[in-house]
Amino acid sequence: MAAKAQKHLMSGNEAIARGAYEAGVTFASGYPGTPSTEILENIVQYKKDIYCEWSPNEKVAFEAAAAAAWAGARAIVTMKHVGLNVAADPLMTLSYIGVEGGFVICVADDPGMHSSQNEQDSRHYARFAKVPMLEPSDSSEAKEFLIKGLEISEKYKTPVILRTNTRVSHSCSIVEISERKENPKKIAFEKNPPRFVTVPLYARQMRDKMEQRSKELFEETNKSELNKIEWRDKSLGIITSSISYQYAREVWPDASVLKLGFPYPFPDKLIKEFAAGVKKVLVIEELDDILEEHIRSLGVNCTGRESAAGETAPNGGFIPGIGELSISTIQKSRAKMEGKQLPSEKPPKYIEQLPARPPVLCPGCPHRGVFFALAKHDVIVTGDIGCYSLGTFKPLERLDSILCMGAGISMAHGLDKAGEKKKVVGMVGDSTFFHSGITGLLDIVYNRGKSTIIVVDNRTTAMTGHQDHPGTGRTLMGQPTKAISIQDIGRACGIERVVTIDPYDIENTQKIIDEELNADEPSLIVSYAPCPLRERKRVGEIRWIDEKICKNCKMCLKLGCPAIDGTGEKPVINKLMCSGCGLCQQICPFDAISPMEKEQL
Numbered sequence: 372m373a374a375k376a377q378k379h380l381m382s383g384n385e386a387i388a389r390g391a392y393e394a395g396v397t398f399a400s401g402y403p404g405t406p407s408t409e410i411l412e413n414i415v416q417y418k419k420d421i422y423c424e425w426s427p428n429e430k431v432a433f434e435a436a437a438a439a440a441w442a443g444a445r446a447i448v449t450m451k452h453v454g455l456n457v458a459a460d461p462l463m464t465l466s467y468i469g470v471e472g473g474f475v476i477c478v479a480d481d482p483g484m485h486s487s488q489n490e491q492d493s494r495h496y497a498r499f500a501k502v503p504m505l506e507p508s509d510s511s512e513a514k515e516f517l518i519k520g521l522e523i524s525e526k527y528k529t530p531v532i533l534r535t536n537t538r539v540s541h542s543c544s545i546v547e548i549s550e551r552k553e554n555p556k557k558i559a560f561e562k563n564p565p566r567f568v569t570v571p572l573y574a575r576q577m578r579d580k581m582e583q584r585s586k587e588l589f590e591e592t593n594k595s596e597l598n599k600i601e602w603r604d605k606s607l608g609i610i611t612s613s614i615s616y617q618y619a620r621e622v623w624p625d626a627s628v629l630k631l632g633f634p635y636p637f638p639d640k641l642i643k644e645f646a647a648g649v650k651k652v653l654v655i656e657e658l659d660d661i662l663e664e665h666i667r668s669l670g671v672n673c674t675g676r677e678s679a680a681g682e683t684a685p686n687g688g689f690i691p692g693i694g695e696l697s698i699s700t701i702q703k704s705r706a707k708m709e710g711k712q713l714p715s716e717k718p719p720k721y722i723e724q725l726p727a728r729p730p731v732l733c734p735g736c737p738h739r740g741v742f743f744a745l746a747k748h749d750v751i752v753t754g755d756i757g758c759y760s761l762g763t764f765k766p767l768e769r770l771d772s773i774l775c776m777g778a779g780i781s782m783a784h785g786l787d788k789a790g791e792k793k794k795v796v797g798m799v800g801d802s803t804f805f806h807s808g809i810t811g812l813l814d815i816v817y818n819r820g821k822s823t824i825i826v827v828d829n830r831t832t833a834m835t836g837h838q839d840h841p842g843t844g845r846t847l848m849g850q851p852t853k854a855i856s857i858q859d860i861g862r863a864c865g866i867e868r869v870v871t872i873d874p875y876d877i878e879n880t881q882k883i884i885d886e887e888l889n890a891d892e893p894s895l896i897v898s899y900a901p902c903p904l905r906e907r908k909r910v911g912e913i914r915w916i917d918e919k920i921c922k923n924c925k926m927c928l929k930l931g932c933p934a935i936d937g938t939g940e941k942p943v944i945n946k947l948m949c950s951g952c953g954l955c956q957q958i959c960p961f962d963a964i965s966p967m968e969k970e971q972l
């Protein structure tokens with residue numbers, strides 16, 4: 372009797388990891404970034420068969436995986452949407468050279484910016500780089516499309532983009548799992564300069580080949596089983612892809628649908644065939660109107676996105692073009708289209724009753740001490756992306772800008788050189804420093820800048836869930852490795868003033884920051900203290916406030932520590948939340964705070 376197929380409930384990211392395993396992938400790299408992170412975190416369970424690594428950044432991850440594919444391995448690289456900007460340089464030229472083993476770039480977009488600095492639409496990159504793109508709309512497809520992507524990649528010797536988004540990556544649905552099939556290709560890089568070296572002479576030939584490949588891929592998308600027409604009522608035909616397919620089916624269950632699982636190259640013939648079979652075409656897509664614009668360029672009359680001002684577009688479009696779509700946004704769109712009024716929505720009672728919880732640094736976070744010390748100075752702090760982004764908010768309010776990873780250092784230099792009168796401090800995290808901070812530091816030294824750079828080194832990539840990086844001394848596969856020193860890199864970049872501080876020692880932190888701000892040369896302060904959440908232990912003894920001594924000056928509340936409750940008559944420390952960092956005790960002017968006695972605990 373044949374064995375029963377095993378079905379598992381999996382998130383899209385888990386399913387992609389499973390797909391990589393089943394497809395015989397032997398190399399996987401990436402850089403963490405929500406919503407893509409769990410792909411590699413799940414691949415690591417297959418480390419016996421798949422070499423996997425966190426690379427210092429997405430460009431490096433991309434290049435390493437592409438090289439593995441050049442040697443014939445099946446390889447994947449993972450990143451969030453903004454990561455593809457970092458890897459865009461190798462992407463654009465790898466498209467010319469192509470690959471030997473299957474190579475899939477897994478990129479996860481974040482419409483609605485649940486945890487990102489922008490909500491760019493990665494689909495542009497498929498067209499920009501002229502590479503095929505697949506878009507699954509649930510976990511089962513996430514696995515299947517990853518495998519299909521590797522096959523397409525091998526057949527056409529091209530990189531393939533597998534684009535997901537927060538909902539597809541993080542929602543769970545049923546996935547049927549299979550056995551692993553090993554890749555029969557021998558791993559060997561075959562020397563062939565006209566094939567792999569993009570000097571202009573060869574690159575021009577590659578460009579022509581790439582166009583030929585695009586033509587062949589165009590035929591492929593038109594007949595691909597990943598692009599499906601579902602005929603139902605023909606008065607309305609919806610063209611859609613990714614998670615929008617699920618919303619479309621929910622809101623218009625009777626409409627005919629052209630579901631594009633392989634939307635680029637655009638399957639023009641299929642689009643025209645579908646449009647000819649329905650009375651009206653509606654395009655539902657998240658973020659940019661890429662499909663809609665293209666479909667209209669084919670001479671097909673369609674509606675889709677509303678105007679930028681959020682009004683019905685002249686062609687009748689009413690699908691929001693900003694933010695994340697959902698069943699309820701699409702229901703509203705349908706009501707608009709049909710001129711109906713939806714009953715006004717009231718948030719459920721339990722939501723109304725929830726207290727507002729602004730994002731704050733965790734109790735015991737070592738970043739807090741640095742922000743508190745910086746608050747004393749009238750300086751500009753060019754910040755970066757990481758947990759320390761939370762230093763922007765009250766009561767710390769000590770971060771003045773965030774652009775993209777690494778910019779915390781280079782922008783400090785730019786402001787300084789522009790003639791900004793105030794001293795400029797650049798602040799980045801340890802993972803960010805390794806990702807793209809080092810070149811900024813070189814710029815400061817090389818171009819005679821004098822910014823003060825603070826690396827808040829909590830020994831982990833905390834914001835994305837505690838991934839390892841070149842400074843932690845551990846690889847993704849759990850091997851011990853050299854922990855690269857930020858201080859040594861600073862010195863190697865030519866910084867003469869390199870100081871390490873303990874951010875839990877407020878007095879010394881303030882003293883060092885004072886000294887370094889007054890120096891007439893660039894300096895690097897490494898604020899070293901492991902993230903207590905990563906270490907899973909308290910920093911020190913739990914504190915309490917003696918209300919008889921407390922004068923209610925509220926100084927302790929200036930730390931913005933969620934363990935200190937300031938809503939009562941006098942502040943109190945929640946002993947279950949206190950991490951024992953002792954910052955509050957150090958700054959209390961009346962010595963009202965001290966470690967709890969055993970019997971108080």
Ligand SMILES: Cc1ncc(C[n+]2csc(CCOP(=O)(O)OP(=O)(O)O)c2C)c(N)n1
Nearest residue numbers: 404454756757758800801802803832833834
């Ligand atoms: C190009 C790019 N890649 C990935 C991310 C996702 N991301 C945001 S912050 C961050 C790193 C945070 O680690 P670290 O700098 O060590 O600061 P921490 O959160 O530990 O304080 C990452 C990977 C991003 N925003 N941009």
